[in-house]
Amino acid sequence: MIQTPYYLIDKAKLLRNMEKIAYVREKSGAKALLALKCFATWSVFDFMREYMDGTTSSSLFEVRLGHERFGGETHAYSVAYGDNEIEEVVACADKIIFNSIGQLERFAGKADGIARGLRLNPQVSSSSFDLADPARPYSRLGEWDVARVEPIMDRINGFMIHNNCENKDFALFDRMLTQIEDRFGSLLGRVDWLSLGGGIHFTGEGYPVDAFCDRLKSFSDRYGVQIYLEPGEASITGSTTLEVTVLDTLFNGKNLAIVDSSIEAHMLDLLIYRESAKVSPNEGPHSYMICGKSCLAGDIFGEFRFAEELKVGDRISFQDAAGYTMVKKNWFNGVKMPAIAIKDLDGSVRTVRDFTYADYEQSLS
Numbered sequence: 001m002i003q004t005p006y007y008l009i010d011k012a013k014l015l016r017n018m019e020k021i022a023y024v025r026e027k028s029g030a031k032a033l034l035a036l037k038c039f040a041t042w043s044v045f046d047f048m049r050e051y052m053d054g055t056t057s058s059s060l061f062e063v064r065l066g067h068e069r070f071g072g073e074t075h076a077y078s079v080a081y082g083d084n085e086i087e088e089v090v091a092c093a094d095k096i097i098f099n100s101i102g103q104l105e106r107f108a109g110k111a112d113g114i115a116r117g118l119r120l121n122p123q124v125s126s127s128s129f130d131l132a133d134p135a136r137p138y139s140r141l142g143e144w145d146v147a148r149v150e151p152i153m154d155r156i157n158g159f160m161i162h163n164n165c166e167n168k169d170f171a172l173f174d175r176m177l178t179q180i181e182d183r184f185g186s187l188l189g190r191v192d193w194l195s196l197g198g199g200i201h202f203t204g205e206g207y208p209v210d211a212f213c214d215r216l217k218s219f220s221d222r223y224g225v226q227i228y229l230e231p232g233e234a235s236i237t238g239s240t241t242l243e244v245t246v247l248d249t250l251f252n253g254k255n256l257a258i259v260d261s262s263i264e265a266h267m268l269d270l271l272i273y274r275e276s277a278k279v280s281p282n283e284g285p286h287s288y289m290i291c292g293k294s295c296l297a298g299d300i301f302g303e304f305r306f307a308e309e310l311k312v313g314d315r316i317s318f319q320d321a322a323g324y325t326m327v328k329k330n331w332f333n334g335v336k337m338p339a340i341a342i343k344d345l346d347g348s349v350r351t352v353r354d355f356t357y358a359d360y361e362q363s364l365s
């Protein structure tokens with residue numbers, strides 16, 4: 001038995017996403033790059049590499065990890081590079097995408113050995129979360145003015161547009177792509193490649209994958225561009241659980257159970273977006289609020305139903321725990337970070353990383 005807490009990556013579940021991604025590549029002609037900011041657990045990169053073209057990044061460290069641990073095509077992007085970073089970034093990447101014309105002008109010369117692109121912002125998005133909306137008012141994420149982009153066209157051969165966010169609705173994706181064509185059509189025919197970013201939930205249950213592929217294919221035929229997709233969440237959705245153990249139960253008007261993990265430290269995105277964790281099947285007569293062990297009052301995973309009363313030592317699995325979790329875990333309250341374990345296709349489970357007091361101590365000085 002592995003000591004909880006630990007993230008458990010199930011390769012059989014990961015494989016379902018990988019097969020869908022491989023199908024979309026095959027049918028649409030698009031290439032697929034793993035977005036490392038969502039998921040960077042490199043122990044499964046050997047496995048994912050068979051189904052994806054490479055990685056995309058949001059920093060020097062990510063582009064280096066993609067280059068060293070994943071291989072294949074390696075896209076570099078960052079909201080802003082520093083003078084001290086650019087040479088190493090260029091050495092790790094085969095394409096670099098600048099967030100602004102200012103960054104392009106500053107660094108294009110240093111990047112003249114690799115393909116260069118620019119991020120465009122179409123000022124439309126699918127997101128209802130202001131925090132995660134690249135098209136929010138005054139957004140710093142990409143250039144939007146065609147007249148300003150025109151003069152630098154001879155210095156780039158591609159664009160990146162990332163304006164979807166957890167978008168499960170193909171019709172909405174389709175409409176937003178049309179808006180991109182209306183706005184940037186005059187530029188699209190003049191580049192070799194276009195990355196459509198992440199946030200498209202095309203590996204989800206019931207997504208009309210064939211219509212999606214047809215739309216991508218006709219787009220790339222029309223403008224003569226190689227399309228890239230940058231799935232983060234879509235690559236790993238539903239593949240991983242966070243395994244925890246009940247440490248204490250209380251009744252304070254509601255049944256409470258405290259577990260050996262923390263939503264603040266181990267599933268931070270849920271807290272930021274005010275979403276509940278997921279427990280399956282979430283059925284039965286006994287209702288509990290499941291709480292983390294940090295001292296943050298709102299460290300609560302959610303309220304769930306169970307078949308039996310919970311008692312100390314019981315195990316709970318939080319579902320869908322791969323994306324924006326392991327990359328964001330932190331040492332708040334000194335709570336032990338969850339180990340990382342992998343369930344192989346033959347059903348055997350092995351721990352690939354454990355975290356100790358020394359890791360905590362060495363994260364500070």
Ligand SMILES: *Cc1c(COP(=O)(O)O)cnc(C)c1O
Pocket residue numbers: 035037038056077162164165166197198199200230231232233234
């Ligand atoms: C965040 C991000 C992604 C991945 O987004 P998901 O929602 O996890 O698919 C891809 N590309 C860019 C530029 C991003 O900022």
